[in-house]
Amino acid sequence: xxxxxxxxxxxxxxxxxxxxxxxxxxxxxxxxxxxxxxxxxxxxxxxxxxxxxxxxxxxxxxxxxxxxxxxxxxxxxxxxxxxxxxxxxxxxxxxxxxxxxxxxxxxxxxxxxxxxxxxxxxxxxxxxxxxxxxxxxxxxxxxxxxxxxxxxxxxxxxxxxxxxxxxxxxxxxxxxxxxxxxxxxxxxxxxxxxxxxxxxxxxxxxxxxxxxxxxxxxxxxxxxxxxxxxxxxxxxxxxxxxxxxxxxxxxxxxxxxxxxxxxxxxxxxxxxxxxxxxxxxxx
Numbered sequence: 001x002x003x004x005x006x007x008x009x010x011x012x013x014x015x016x017x018x019x020x021x022x023x024x025x026x027x028x029x030x031x032x033x034x035x036x037x038x039x040x041x042x043x044x045x046x047x048x049x050x051x052x053x054x055x056x057x058x059x060x061x062x063x064x065x066x067x068x069x070x071x072x073x074x075x076x077x078x079x080x081x082x083x084x085x086x087x088x089x090x091x092x093x094x095x096x097x098x099x100x101x102x103x104x105x106x107x108x109x110x111x112x113x114x115x116x117x118x119x120x121x122x123x124x125x126x127x128x129x130x131x132x133x134x135x136x137x138x139x140x141x142x143x144x145x146x147x148x149x150x151x152x153x154x155x156x157x158x159x160x161x162x163x164x165x166x167x168x169x170x171x172x173x174x175x176x177x178x179x180x181x182x183x184x185x186x187x188x189x190x191x192x193x194x195x196x197x198x199x200x201x202x203x204x205x206x207x208x209x210x211x212x213x214x215x216x217x218x219x220x221x222x223x224x225x226x227x228x229x230x231x232x233x234x235x236x237x238x239x240x241x242x243x244x245x246x247x248x249x250x251x252x253x254x255x256x257x258x259x260x261x262x263x264x265x266x267x268x269x270x271x272x273x274x275x276x277x278x279x280x281x282x283x
Contacts, residue, residue, distance in 0.1 A: 012071065014064045019055045034063065038070040038092075042085050045094045051077045079167070102161045103170060111152040116143055129157060129169045134213075136186050136198050137177050142212035144244065146179055153177040171196075210256040214283075215244045255283045 064072040073085040082097045110123035120130040158170025186198040198206040226238035258275035266272040
């Protein structure tokens with residue numbers, strides 16, 4: 001699709017094209033009735049073919065033309081670089097415009113009175129950052145079962161800006177979570193080999209043998225209850241586990257390092273992947 005903007009007093013149109021699935025510049029030029037010779041001349045410019053031949057659905061390209069004759073093309077090829085092609089007297093010329101980002105630090109604190117996400121939202125923390133925070137402390141805290149009213153957390157994280165506008169949240173650099181009176185602290189550290197991890201202030205890894213919640217949490221559909229009344233058999237039959245419900249497509253993580261011993265349909269589990277972690281522990 002395209003948005004047409006008529007420039008006042010000049011017979012020039014700017015078309016902002018939102019790239020669709022399987023779109024190419026050739027298809028866009030044909031759809032917008034733009035000069036195919038101009039496209040060939042642009043593609044022949046040295047060093048830019050890689051920047052115009054591979055388009056991503058959802059991105060936008062700005063094309064300025066006069067009666068189908070292209071005068072300018074703009075395409076953002078990365079977060080910090082924009083390709084600009086301009087018609088000159090001797091043909092087309094291309095340049096890469098740098099648009100650097102700035103990183104600001106933000107300290108956010110929230111107290112839980114209903115759920116982690118509602119507390120984070122009230123503090124202006126994006127859902128993605130909240131999920132990363134939960135992943136950092138997920139080895140120590142089950143965010144479905146362990147949270148209590150009055151639990152609180154503080155996170156120091158990066159915010160990425162460009163031209164005064166916030167683009168996204170960056171990495172969490174340090175965080176503290178107080179859960180049921182227990183305090184957990186984590187600090188981000190990058191090794192000399194480039195591997196990133198989170199550690200306690202004493203240098204111990206936050207990663208433990210097993211995740212407390214190995215699924216991006218939404219709700220519990222059935223709790224652990226050894227005295228449960230079976231809904232079908234109508235007699236006492238314990239439910240010796242905790243069932244998590246989540247929408248189709250929600251990632252499920254391995255609870256810990258292990259070897260796949262089975263995958264397929266397995267009785268009441270339905271589709272299942274079984275992992276062997278040690279001689280006596282499997283999930």
